Amino acid sequence: MPTTADKLAAALILYQEKNLAGAEQLCQGVLKQEPRNADALYLLCLVTRKTDRVDLSLELIRRALDERPQDAVFH
Numbered sequence: 001m002p003t004t005a006d007k008l009a010a011a012l013i014l015y016q017e018k019n020l021a022g023a024e025q026l027c028q029g030v031l032k033q034e035p036r037n038a039d040a041l042y043l044l045c046l047v048t049r050k051t052d053r054v055d056l057s058l059e060l061i062r063r064a065l066d067e068r069p070q071d072a073v074f075h
Helices: 006-014 020-035 040-051 053-065
Strands: none
Touching: 006 020, 006 040, 020 053, 040 053
């Protein structure tokens, strides 16, 4: 069974391959199990930004920053 890290690694690959729907699906799956997973929130933020859902993207990055305010990448 894939771990959370495995799912996020696969989501990142899909994102890099421009398979945004696939990346989003994996991130959503992680967030169903771990709603406060900062890495999933951040990656989903990137996906939603690429798909012109700016309001959702901003909400997701705020949530990621709430979880890890010290993470420079999120800033």
